[in-house]
Each structure stands twice: as C-alpha cells, then as structure tokens.
Amino acid sequence: MAIFRFRGQSMGGIGICHVENSHKKELGEALRIMEGYLVLLSGALEDHDDLELVHELWAKTLSIVSLDELLERVLEELCSALQVPDGLILLIDEDGVFYPARALGYPKSLEKQRNLDISRYDYSDRMDISSSPLKPLLEDDPIQQWLSQSLVDLGWEDEKAVCLAVPFYRKSQLIGGFLTYTDEMNPKSVGKMSVIRLLSIGAAAALDNALTLKQMNQRRRALASIHVVHRLISASISVNELLPKIGQLTRQLLKVKKCSIMLCDSDRRNLIPKVTLGMEEDEIGQNPLTLGEGLAGWVAENFNPMVYSPGGKPPPWKDGGESYPSDDYLAVALFDSDIEGVIVVADKEGGFTPGDREILLTFAEQIILAIKNAQLHEGERTITVNVLKSISNLIETQDPAKPGVTVTTCEWAQRIARVMKLNEIEYNNLTYASLLHDTGMLRALQTHVPIDEQRLKSPQLSVRFVESLGLPEEVGEIVFHVNESWDGRGYPEGTQKKQIPLGSRIIAAANAYATLLFRRNQSRSADQTRQEEILKALKRLSNRSFDPRVIHALEQAIQNQETEGEED
Numbered sequence: 001m002a003i004f005r006f007r008g009q010s011m012g013g014i015g016i017c018h019v020e021n022s023h024k025k026e027l028g029e030a031l032r033i034m035e036g037y038l039v040l041l042s043g044a045l046e047d048h049d050d051l052e053l054v055h056e057l058w059a060k061t062l063s064i065v066s067l068d069e070l071l072e073r074v075l076e077e078l079c080s081a082l083q084v085p086d087g088l089i090l091l092i093d094e095d096g097v098f099y100p101a102r103a104l105g106y107p108k109s110l111e112k113q114r115n116l117d118i119s120r121y122d123y124s125d126r127m128d129i130s131s132s133p134l135k136p137l138l139e140d141d142p143i144q145q146w147l148s149q150s151l152v153d154l155g156w157e158d159e160k161a162v163c164l165a166v167p168f169y170r171k172s173q174l175i176g177g178f179l180t181y182t183d184e185m186n187p188k189s190v191g192k193m194s195v196i197r198l199l200s201i202g203a204a205a206a207l208d209n210a211l212t213l214k215q216m217n218q219r220r221r222a223l224a225s226i227h228v229v230h231r232l233i234s235a236s237i238s239v240n241e242l243l244p245k246i247g248q249l250t251r252q253l254l255k256v257k258k259c260s261i262m263l264c265d266s267d268r269r270n271l272i273p274k275v276t277l278g279m280e281e282d283e284i285g286q287n288p289l290t291l292g293e294g295l296a297g298w299v300a301e302n303f304n305p306m307v308y309s310p311g312g313k314p315p316p317w318k319d320g321g322e323s324y325p326s327d328d329y330l331a332v333a334l335f336d337s338d339i340e341g342v343i344v345v346a347d348k349e350g351g352f353t354p355g356d357r358e359i360l361l362t363f364a365e366q367i368i369l370a371i372k373n374a375q376l377h378e379g380e381r382t383i384t385v386n387v388l389k390s391i392s393n394l395i396e397t398q399d400p401a402k403p404g405v406t407v408t409t410c411e412w413a414q415r416i417a418r419v420m421k422l423n424e425i426e427y428n429n430l431t432y433a434s435l436l437h438d439t440g441m442l443r444a445l446q447t448h449v450p451i452d453e454q455r456l457k458s459p460q461l462s463v464r465f466v467e468s469l470g471l472p473e474e475v476g477e478i479v480f481h482v483n484e485s486w487d488g489r490g491y492p493e494g495t496q497k498k499q500i501p502l503g504s505r506i507i508a509a510a511n512a513y514a515t516l517l518f519r520r521n522q523s524r525s526a527d528q529t530r531q532e533e534i535l536k537a538l539k540r541l542s543n544r545s546f547d548p549r550v551i552h553a554l555e556q557a558i559q560n561q562e563t564e565g566e567e568d
Contacts, residue, residue, distance in 0.1 A: 066210070067207075067210040067211065067213075067214050068102075070206055070207060070210050071089055071101055071102035071207075072102065072104075074089060074178070074199075074203045074206070074207070075087050075089055075102055075103075075104040075178070076104065077199055078166060078178045078180075078196075078199055078203070079104060079105075079180070081192070081195050081196055081199055082134075082164070082166075082180060082182070082196070084180045084181075084182055085105050086103075086104060086105030086106050086180055086181065087103070087104045087105065087106075087178055087179065087180045088100060088102070088103045088104075088106055088110060088147065088178070088179045088180070089101045089102045089103075089176060089177070089178055089179075090116075090143070090176050090177055090178075090179065091175065091176035091207070091211070092120045092174065092175055092176055093353050093354045093355070094215075094353065094354040094355050094358070095354040096119050096120045096121060097116065097117065097118065097119055097120075097354075098116045098118045098119075098120070098143065098176070099113075099116060099351075099353075100112075100113055100116075101176070106151065106156065107151075107154045107156055109154060110150060110151075110154070111350070112327055112328075112350075112351060113150060113309075116143075116146055118142045118143060118146065120173075120174045122142065123143075123167075123174055132193065133166055133167070133193065133196045133197040133199075133200045134164060134165075134166060134188065134193065134196055135164065135165045135166070135167065136162055136163065136164055136165075137163040137164070137165050137179075141163070143165070143179065144163040147163065147179055148163070160181035160182055160183050161181075161182075161183065161184060162181065162182050162183070162184055163179065163180075163181055164179070164180050164181075164182055165177050165178065165179055166178040166196060166199070166200050166203075167200065168200060168203050168204035168207060169200070169201075169204050170204040170205060170207075170208040175204055175207060175208055175211070176204075176207065178200075178203075215355055218355055218356075218359055219359070237374055237377070237424065237425070238374055238377070238378050238381075238424050238428075239263075239274075239371060239374045239375060239378065240274075240424060241374075241423075241424040241425070242370055242371065242374045243261050243274050243275045243371075244275055244277075246261060246275070246367055246370065247259045247260075247261055247275040247277045248277070250343065250345060250360070250363065251277060251278075251345070253359065253360075253363060254330075254345055254348060254352075254356055254359065254360065255348060255349070256345045256346060256347055256348045257278045257346070257347035257348075258277065258278040258279050258283075258285075258326065258344075258345060258346040258347045259275070259276075259277045259278065259343070259344070259345050259346075260273055260275065260276045260277070260279055260284070260285025260286065260296075260343070260344045260345075261273075261274050261275040261334075261341065261342075261343050262274065262285060262289070262296055262300075262341050262342050262343075262344070263334075263340060263341035263371075264291075264300070264339055264340055264341055268291070268338065268339060269290060269291060270288055270289065270290050270291070271288060271289045271290075271291070271296055271297060271300055271341065271342060272288050273285060273286060273287065273288065274341075278347065279346075280323070280325055282321070282322060282323045283322065283323050283324070283325060283326075283346075284296060284322040284323070284324055284329065284344060284346075285322075285344040286322070287320075287321070287322065289320045289322065290320070291339075292317060292318050293317060293318050293319070293320030293322075294317055294318075294319070294320040294322045295308050295315070295317060295322075295324075295329055295331050295344065296331055296342040296344050297317060297318070297320060297342075298315070298316060298317035299331040299332065299333050299342050300333055300339050300341070300342045301339075303333050303335060303339065304333070305330070305331065305332045305333070305357050305360070305361055306329075306330070306331050307328065307329070307330050307352045307354075307356075307357060308324070308328070308329045308330075308331070309327060309328050309329075309351070310324040310326075310327070310329075326346040326347045327347075327351065328346065328347075328348060328351045328352050329344060329345070329346045329352075330344070330345050330346070330348075330352045330356060330357060330360060331343070331344045331345075332357070332360045332361055332364045333364070334364055334367060334368045334371070335368065336368055336372060340368055340371065341371075343360070343364060343367065345360065381428065384432075384469075385431060385432070385435065388432070388435040388436065389403070389406075389407050389410070389435060392404060392406035392407055392435060393406075393407060404518075405511070405514050405515055405518050406434075406435060406437075406438065407435070408514035408517065408518070409434050409437075409507065409510045409511040409514040409515075410431060410434040410435050410510075412510035412513055412514055412554070412557065413430055413431070413434040413506050413507050413510035413511075414427070414430070414431060414434075415510075415554075415557035415560070415561065416506050416509065416510060416550060416553045416554050416557050417430050417506060418557075419553040419556045419557050419560070420502075420506070420549075420550075420553050422502075426502075426503065429471075429472060429474045429475050429478060429503060430478065430503045430506060430507070432466075432471055432475045433466075433475045433478035433479050433482070433503055433504075433507060434507045434510065434511075436462060436465060436466055436469075436471075436475070436479055437462060437478070437479050437482045437507055437511070438458065438462065438482075439461070439462045439465045439466075458483075459479070459480045459481075459482070459483065459491070459492045460480075460492070462479045462480070463476045463479055463480050466479055474501075474503075477501050477503075477504075478501050478503035478504050478507065479504075480492070480504075481493070481495055481500050481501055481504035482504045482507050482508055482511070483508070484496070484500045484504060484508075485544070485545050486500070486505070486542075486543060486544060486545060486546055486547050486548075487543070487544050487545070490545075497547075500547075505546070505547040505550050506550055506553075508545070508546060508550075509538065509546050509547070509550045509551055509554050510554070512538060512541075512545075512546070513534060513535075513538060513554060516534045516537070517530075517534065531558055535554070535555060535558060538551055538554070539551055539555075
C-alpha cells in the first residue's frame with residue numbers, strides 16, 4: 001500500500017489486494033514507484049501551497065505597523081515553515097547589538113535579557129544568505145552559545161542538536177534573525193527553501209518598517225515633551241515646582257513606572273533626591289548618594305549615561321547601600337558647565353534600548369535649561385523680596401537690616417501658609433502681598449489728610465503700587481482685601497468669609513499677631529505667656545474678624561516655631 005501525505009499528515013493511500021503470488025513481486029515494485037510519485041506530488045503541492053501562502057501573508061503583513069503584532073506573525077510563520085514548535089527572534093538595536101525581541105515556546109524571560117554584547121558586524125559574513133536562507137550555527141558561534149547557556153540557566157531542557165538561524169537582511173544590512181533548535185539538519189526541497197527565503201526577505205522588510213515607525217513615534221513623543229519643557233522654561237516657577245512636572249513628563253515620554261531626579265548639593269559632592277516617583281524603599285534614586293556611589297553616583301562622576309540590568313556582570317561603582325529591584329535601569333547626567341544632577345528611570349516593559357538612552361540624553365539637555373531658568377527666577381524673586389523687606393524696615397525701624405512689623409507679618413504669613421500647605425505659586429504671591437499690603441499708607445506721611453480717611457484710600461493705592469512692580473494680578477487681589485473682615489464688616493467692599501481671598505485672610509491674622517508682638521518693647525519675640533495671651537485675643541475674634549481655620553493654623557505655626565527655620 002502506498003501512503004499519500006500532505007504537509008506531514010497522512011491523507012490516504014493506494015493499495016492492491018487479491019493478487020496472485022506470481023505477480024506480487026512486480027506489483028510491490030509498482031507500488032514503490034507509485035509511492036515515490038505520490039511523495040513528489042505532495043511535495044510539489046506543499047511547496048506551491050506554501051509559496052501562495054507566503055505571497056498572501058506578506059501582502060497583509062507589510063501593512064502591519066505594530067511591532068508586537070508583527071513579531072508574533074513572523075515567529076508563527078517561520079516555526080510553521082520549519083515545522084518546529086519553538087523559536088526566537090533577535091533584532092539589532094541602534095548600537096548594532098543583538099537583543100531578544102520575541103520568543104515562542106521558549107521561556108518569555110529570554111526577552112528580558114540584554115547581555116548578549118554581540119554586534120551585527122561580527123555576523124556580516126557568518127549570516128550571508130546569498131547561498132541559503134537557512135544557516136546551521138556551529139558550536140563555537142557566539143549567538144548559539146548565548147542561547148544554549150540562557151536556556152540552561154532558565155532550566156529549559158532541550159536535547160535537540162542543531163541550532164538553525166534564518167537571517168533578516170534589509171538593503172544588504174543585517175537587522176536581526178530567527179533562531180530555533182531542531183533534531184537534525186534535514187535537507188529541504190527547493191520549494192521549501194524558496195518559502196523560507198521569501199519569509200526571510202518579507203520579515204526583514206516588514207520589521208525594518210515597523211522599527212523605523214517605532215523610532216519615529218519615540219522621537220515625536222520626545223519632541224512634544226521638549227515643547228512642554230520649553231513652555232516650562234518660559235514660566236516663572238521654582239525648582240521645587242518644576243521638578244515634579246519634569247518627572248511626570250519623563251515617565252510619559254519613556255513609558256516607565258519609576259523616575260528619580262537627584263541634584264547635587266552646593267559642594268557637588270553628594271546627590272540629593274528631589275523627586276522620586278514609583279521608587280521602592282532604599283531603591284536607587286530614593287536616598288542621598290556621594291559621587292561615585294551607586295548607578296547615579298557613577299553616572300554623575302563620569303558624565304556617562306548607562307543602561308544597567310542587575311544580575312549581570314559586576315557594576316563599576318561603589319556600593320552606596322542602594323537596591324535595584326527592577327529588571328532594567330537607565331541613568332543620564334544633568335550637566336551644564338559642571339555636573340548638576342542625575343535622572344534615573346526604571347521599570348520599562350521590554351527593557352531599555354539605545355534609542356531610549358538617546359531620547360533621555362536629548363531630554364536631559366532641555367531639563368537642565370529649565371532648572372537653570374527656574375533657579376534664575378528664584379534668584380530674582382529672592383532679590384525682590386529682600387529689597388521689599390529692606391524698604392519696609394527702613395521706613396519702620398530706620399534700619400534696613402532690623403525687621404519691623406511688615407517683615408514680621410510676612411514671616412508669620414509664610415509659617416501659616418506652610419501649615420495650610422499652599423502651593424508654590426500661592427506661597428510666592430502671599431509673600432509679595434504680605435510685604436506690600438500696607439504700602440498705600442505711605443502717602444499718609446506726606447499729606448495732611450486725616451488718617452482714617454487715608455486708611456480707606458490705602459487699598460487702592462497699594463494695588464496701584466503692586467501693579468507698578470509688574471507682579472501677578474493675584475497679588476493685587478490679596479492686597480486689596482487684606483482689611484476685609486470674616487463677618488463682612490471690613491473695608492473696602494465689605495466682602496465676607498470665603499469670598500475674601502485666602503491670602504488676604506492669612507495676612508490679616510499674621511499682621512494682627514505681629515502688631516501685638518511689637519506693642520511690647522518694639523520686639524518681634526515674646527515669652528510663652530505673652531504669646532498665649534495674644535493667641536487667646538485673636539481666638540476671641542475668630543468667626544468675627546478672622547477666619548477660624550487660619551487662626552487654627554496660626555496656633556499650629558506658633559507651636560512649630562521652635563523647630564521651623566527662618567525663611568526669607
């Protein structure tokens with residue numbers, strides 16, 4: 001009986017029965033010849049079927065733009081063509097180094113390995129497909145040795161002897177390849193080799209297009225993030241307000257879960273964490289490090305970006321007591337003329353690529369510009385605040401360095417603001433307003449207008465003074481309503497309760513406290529008994545003149561003043 005097989009499966013056969021003994025020998029020979037014809041026929045049909053399938057496959061596959069979908073499709077088709085259950089696709093990154101991109105049948109943890117350190121330039125000759133698209137790798141082949149050892153390390157038992165490779169060439173450049181193990185290198189028909197060649201060429205074209213699109217999308221996101229940073233550069237915000245925004249942008253840009261921004265101290269000997277998003281306890285980027293310690297310290301000391309995968313070869317830095325619980329880390333230095341800090345990101349699905357490194361390097365250049373600009377604005381704000389303090393002191397105490405009621409009001413307003421957790425912008429506006437809230441009364445020193453009449457005009461004059469300095473409108477609003485009362489009996493508009501700006505309510509309480517302190521020996525300080533007396537007096541006016549919530553915050557600020565440092 002002759003068996004008919006198609007694509008490795010028995011489909012039927014031809015047999016002859018009731019044969020005379022004298023003809024059995026001739027008929028047996030005839031059956032062997034017929035079986036040979038059937039084998040040739042099934043092979044031809046299979047090759048033709050495969051070729052038609054491949055043409056249809058790549059007509060559809062070339063339109064796939066998702067790299068993940070494409071890798072799955074290529075793996076399945078090559079495994080089917082070679083009739084193997086397992087396969088692995090290696091791609092080549094921007095540095096020309098192989099990395100595992102997708103596994104089928106083999107352990108998925110293979111895809112997380114980034115320690116091949118095997119370059120495409122080592123394989124330009126080894127994987128030439130001009131003669132054959134299917135290459136058996138020798139025992140001393142670096143890729144074969146890596147795959148074999150990796151499977152052993154992962155507890156994968158495979159006694160198959162031959163490691164086969166299908167290279168992917170695009171415009172004469174190797175971009176990756178398919179790997180699998182098989183029992184033995186069986187010769188393939190001409191039609192089968194044509195199918196494999198077509199799969200190789202089609203895979204290379206499709207993968208190259210998908211990789212190019214992925215890189216373009218990465219750079220598009222980077223460009224969009226850089227535009228956001230440029231807007232932040234032009235904004236007048238502090239470093240403390242800027243860095244959390246930068247951290248969130250970085251996570252969105254690189255699609256990572258963890259980000260730490262560390263800045264150098266004044267001596268540039270230590271890195272201090274300023275933003276830690278998603279980091280675990282004691283993880284790198286969570287605690288201070290000296291330069292040279294840990295991944296961040298090494299990058300800061302050497303100015304070199306680094307992608308680090310724990311568990312590989314020993315790192316070059318000193319141990320700083322930090323931990324590395326994630327699979328991959330990427331650290332880039334923030335520097336201008338000198339080192340300013342380090343940004344560390346981690347927990348990216350699929351690990352970091354050289355493309356991620358280049359994007360973060362470009363982004364870091366914009367980050368340092370934004371930080372420098374924010375520091376410049378902070379310096380300008382400090383100068384402005386110090387000038388306003390000196391002018392107030394000069395008017396009130398005749399000594400620019402000796403604080404009067406206005407500066408004391410500012411300090412207590414800042415303490416209350418910290419207790420009430422005002423944001424950076426609100427805090428800065430409150431600082432300006434507390435130093436300028438009574439500037440309209442300066443005119444009373446130059447005119448003979450009765451003081452009560454002048455006091456009613458003071459809010460408008462104070463606002464005009466604020467406007468002349470180019471300060472935000474919110475500062476003028478706070479200044480204008482400082483003399484309003486919680487119960488609506490204040491001036492200039494009789495505004496009440498929460499209709500009064502919060503900054504105005506804070507300054508009103510802070511000014512009352514500072515004024516009562518100065519009524520005794522012109523001193524800003526008082527003993528505990530005196531402080532308690534002043535606080536009791538203000539509490540009695542709570543719900544009438546003052547916001548009860550603000551008075552409560554003032555009480556907390558008084559309790560905290562021994563441990564809280566002075567702030568400009």
